[in-house]
Amino acid sequence: MGWQDWIRDIEVEPSLYAADFARLGEQVEELLDAGVRGFHYDIGDGHFVEPITIGPIVIESIADVVHGRGAVLDCHLMVDNPERHIPQVARAGGDSVTFHVEVTDDPGSLIELARSHDLGVGVACKPKTAVEDAARAAARADIALCMSIEPGYSGQAFMPEALDRIARLCELLPETPIQVDGGIGPDTIGPAQEAGASLFVAGTSIFGEDDIAAAYASLVELSR
Numbered sequence: 060m061g062w063q064d065w066i067r068d069i070e071v072e073p074s075l076y077a078a079d080f081a082r083l084g085e086q087v088e089e090l091l092d093a094g095v096r097g098f099h100y101d102i103g104d105g106h107f108v109e110p111i112t113i114g115p116i117v118i119e120s121i122a123d124v125v126h127g128r129g130a131v132l133d134c135h136l137m138v139d140n141p142e143r144h145i146p147q148v149a150r151a152g153g154d155s156v157t158f159h160v161e162v163t164d165d166p167g168s169l170i171e172l173a174r175s176h177d178l179g180v181g182v183a184c185k186p187k188t189a190v191e192d193a194a195r196a197a198a199r200a201d202i203a204l205c206m207s208i209e210p211g212y213s214g215q216a217f218m219p220e221a222l223d224r225i226a227r228l229c230e231l232l233p234e235t236p237i238q239v240d241g242g243i244g245p246d247t248i249g250p251a252q253e254a255g256a257s258l259f260v261a262g263t264s265i266f267g268e269d270d271i272a273a274a275y276a277s278l279v280e281l282s283r
Contacts, residue, residue: 065096065131066236070258071248071278072099072133073271074240076112077213077262086271087121091128093272094279098125099240099260100153104138107162108211112137115144115151122152131155135183135240135260137210138162145172155179157204157238161188166196181238185210190224194231201235202258203228207251208241213262217242222254229255248281 075098078086087098103112118132125132131154136144141158148156156173160182163169173180183204184193190205197203205228207221221239228237239256244264251259261278268274 069282072097072260073265074099074260074262076101077266089272093275097131097133100132100134106139108137115147118151149176157181157183159183160193160196170199190227202238203235204238207239217247225254225256
């Protein structure tokens with residue numbers, strides 16, 4: 060399933076990195092009941108980002124439930140060697156991979172590798188990376204991800220300068236959906252949408268609330 064098959068004009072993607080892993084299956088089901096169509100799934104290798112985060116084995120544990128409800132797993136590779144991880148994500152049941160422009164001199168080959176495994180593909184950029192470099196790398200991708208925090212840890216505050224970066228990406232990639240990840244919540248989703256983003260990754264602002272379904276629904280309403 061490609062991006063064009065599941066995204067609407069606007070999507071809010073709960074970031075499973077912020078989930079309560081003692082209740083992961085329960086929380087996934089609760090959010091599916093609330094209407095979630097895509098979950099964001101962060102994979103960190105301890106090199107490109109400091110923490111080692113969840114990996115393909117956890118994708119395997121939830122893929123059938125997610126796919127059985129018509130939703131997808133959007134996997135963000137915060138790793139130095141994405142070519143090693145792309146096949147693993149595909150085998151585990153991921154539906155898309157987004158790699159970082161900072162780790163490759165040949166983004167086209169990674170895009171083709173992802174597509175050879177029937178995965179959607181995105182290109183991400185860190186806050187200090189030139190937007191123009193990211194746009195060139197993402198020219199053949201399905202989405203472009205603008206980080207609004209330094210990747211690695213959930214719960215960071217949204218960087219206001221990301222708004223100008225989102226707007227510039229929209230100018231450079233007018234046909235490409237722009238995803239934003241980091242610090243998305245009730246106060247920031249509106250400005251990010253006004254800047255041109257249409258895919259919103261939300262972690263703490265959903266999983267940090269007592270009623271995660273209501274928190275998701277509130278962000279969806281704010282994004283309309």
